[in-house]
Amino acid sequence: MSQINPHLQSQSLITPTKQLLLGMSSLILSLYADTAVLAEESCSADYTINAALPNGAIWNLCWEQTLQNGISLHHIAYQPKAGTQQAILYRAELAQVHVPYxxxxxxYHDISDYGFGEKNLQALDEKLCPNGSLIKYYGKPILCQQILPRGEELRYQNQAVQGYKLSLFSISQIGSYNYVPRWEFFDNGTMEFAVGATGALQRFTTGSQSDLGWPISPEKIGVSHLHNFFWRLDFDLAGNGANDYIEEINFVREDQGLKAKHEILSLETGRDVNPATLRTWIVVDSALKNQANSPIAYEIQLYQSGQRDVGPEEEAFTKYDIYFTKAKECERFASRNANADVCAKDLSTYVNGESLQEDLIVWPSTSFYHIPRAEDSPNMNIHWSGIRLKPFDWHNSNPLASSIR
Incomplete structure (x- = not known):
């Protein structure tokens, strides 16, 4: 973990408005105070985020700024409505933005080569962060924290429950691009991590090379390119990563129906999405179970896996959609790892047959193939690429369903 800066000037990081706080019960306010104390055990108050959502859920986490990753989050914990707090992630960060033309x-390898932090982190203002709180680093507002409605969460007959989420985002300028890493935490325990890309197209060619892109104006062709996004997720379910394991589930057609085939991935590996078997993965805690005696877990959903990039041999890290590796401090980036002299160089070489039984890292990825169009000039609309982490038997029942009973 990067060293926490003790000299940052104090500020309030609690974002719900007074109207939201007034609408909460005294029970929720007391739970909120408890989690605030727990957060400060892991980081100083200036780097702590505690957010109580309007319908009772609480998220508790720490943040830090680093040169290459930009904003990294750690010690992420969730408390459902009327439930108890449990740790989920020891650390979560964007581990590479790979852009081949x-x-x-x-x-390009934007994270490792240029970095999303320090001077590349853009200063935010109230217009960019409406109804939110701006979090500063050495006086520079670099992180927006908002409590946002997310629409209808569930409906039963004529009653419905509206959902809410904690949203955090920063903006990094890399060349002509503005990247917007966004971290969202829902009241039902779901997390969605995404990156938005906007700004201006960066590379062009001429009409004689039209097969390398798309015409955006007379005699001007925007070069098509890929954005390969990788995240590094260090799970510590219930606060202990040593007893977490990865289970892959495939649904195979047998006897006219689908049957689940379960496999525990015990060694480092790279895996692909497989639509034919509805493949999915869950990170499971081997010790803690819910009231139905099912181990608590989180499902990893690569819901934007419709596009793929398998690059040349020297970019073997693009071969798989997701990697599972043994936790090592020096294995920090999906590609062009800065510690290649004493560690492995990229995901393809992190996978070398080691056991996942001590502590594991999950490396999900998603690809977006950007075909330039006339509407991308002079500035392009923001396009989002992301992953989803969803509770899987984490609760005893739907934590928000009691709101309509």
Missing amino acids: DDNGAR
Whole structure:
């Protein structure tokens, strides 16, 4: 973990408005105070985020700024409505933005080569963070914290429950691009991590090379390119990563129906999405169970896996959609790892047959193939790429269902 800066000036990081706080019960307020104390055990108050959502859920986490990753989050814990707090992630960060262009004129590794932090982190203001709180680093507002409605969460007959989420985002300028890493935490325990890309197109060619892109104006062709996003997730379910394991589930057609085939992945590996078997993965805690005697877990959903990039041999880290590796401090980036002299160089070499039984890292990825269009000029609309982490038997029942009973 990067060293926490003790000299940052104090500020309030609690974002719900007074109207939301007034609507909460005294029970929720007391639970909120308890989690605030727990957060400060892991980081100083200036780096603590405690958010009580309007319908009773509480998220508790720490943040830090680093040169290459930009904003990293750690010690992420969730408390459902009328439930108890449990730790989920020891650390979560964006681990690479790989951008190869179709003409092979550029193959960027934005996180490791340029970095999302320090001078590349853009200063935010109230217009960019409406109804939210701006969090500062050495006086520079770099992180927006908001409590946002997320629409109808569930409906039963003529009653419905509206959902809410904690949203955190920063903006990093890399070349002509503005990247917007966004971290969202829902009241039902779901997490969605995404990156938005906007700004301006960066590379162009001429009409004689039209097969390398798309015409955006007369005699001007925007070069098509990929954005390969990788995250590094260090799970510590219930506060202990040593007893977590990965289970892969495939649903195979047998006897006219689908039957679940379960496999525990005990060694480091890379795996692909497989639509034919509805493949999914869950991170499972081997010790803690819910009231139905099912182990608590989180499902990893690569819900934007419709596009793929398997690059040349020297970019073997693009071969799989998701990797599972043994936790090592020096294995920090999906590609161009800064510690290659004493550690492995990228995901393809992190996977070397080691056991996942001590502590594991999950490396989900998603790809977006950007075909330029006329509407991308002079500035392109923001396009989002992300992953979802969803509670799987984490609760004894739907934590929000009691609101309509």
